[in-house]
Amino acid sequence: MKKIVFPRPCDGALYDCWTLEKWMLKVCEECGEAVSAAKTFDLDVKLYNGAAQDAAREDATEPQNAYATFLLGKMEHAREHLCMELTDVITAATSMLDYLGCDFDERQSLQAEVNDKNARRDKGRRFASPFIVEDEEAEDE
Numbered sequence: 001m002k003k004i005v006f007p008r009p010c011d012g013a014l015y016d017c018w019t020l021e022k023w024m025l026k027v028c029e030e031c032g033e034a035v036s037a038a039k040t041f042d043l044d045v046k047l048y049n050g051a052a053q054d055a056a057r058e059d060a061t062e063p064q065n066a067y068a069t070f071l072l073g074k075m076e077h078a079r080e081h082l083c084m085e086l087t088d089v090i091t092a093a094t095s096m097l098d099y100l101g102c103d104f105d106e107r108q109s110l111q112a113e114v115n116d117k118n119a120r121r122d123k124g125r126r127f128a129s130p131f132i133v134e135d136e137e138a139e140d141e
């Protein structure tokens with residue numbers, strides 16, 4: 001069975017004097033970092049696609065192949081960076097929810113509500129497949 005890792009709110013002593021405004025700024029800061037990482041990734045995808053087309057031609061040179069390989073690595077790195085920044089957004093939002101008094105159970109309840117709402121919207125086309133999590137008791141049966 002896969003281990004499920006939930007976002008852990010930053011709730012240590014470092015944040016004891018943080019205000020609602022400071023948490024909001026942190027969420028915005030992380031969103032800004034994600035937007036910046038997305039722009040870099042988008043540019044790297046475009047550069048790679050162009051270089052890959054050049055490298056795929058019959059008369060492609062070794063430098064063209066090497067450049068495409070370099071850009072592939074750069075694009076993969078940019079993707080990983082974007083994924084990490086988006087995960088920072090999740091953590092910042094989770095921390096702000098915690099600050100607002102939403103404990104783990106309430107956050108789970110809110111997430112279930114949002115998932116359910118999205119499942120019903122747009123004639124069910126928001127999800128590629130139904131998202132069903134069976135509880136442990138159901139697995140034992």
Ligand SMILES: [Mg+2]
Pocket residue numbers: 030033084085088
């Ligand atoms: Mg970040």
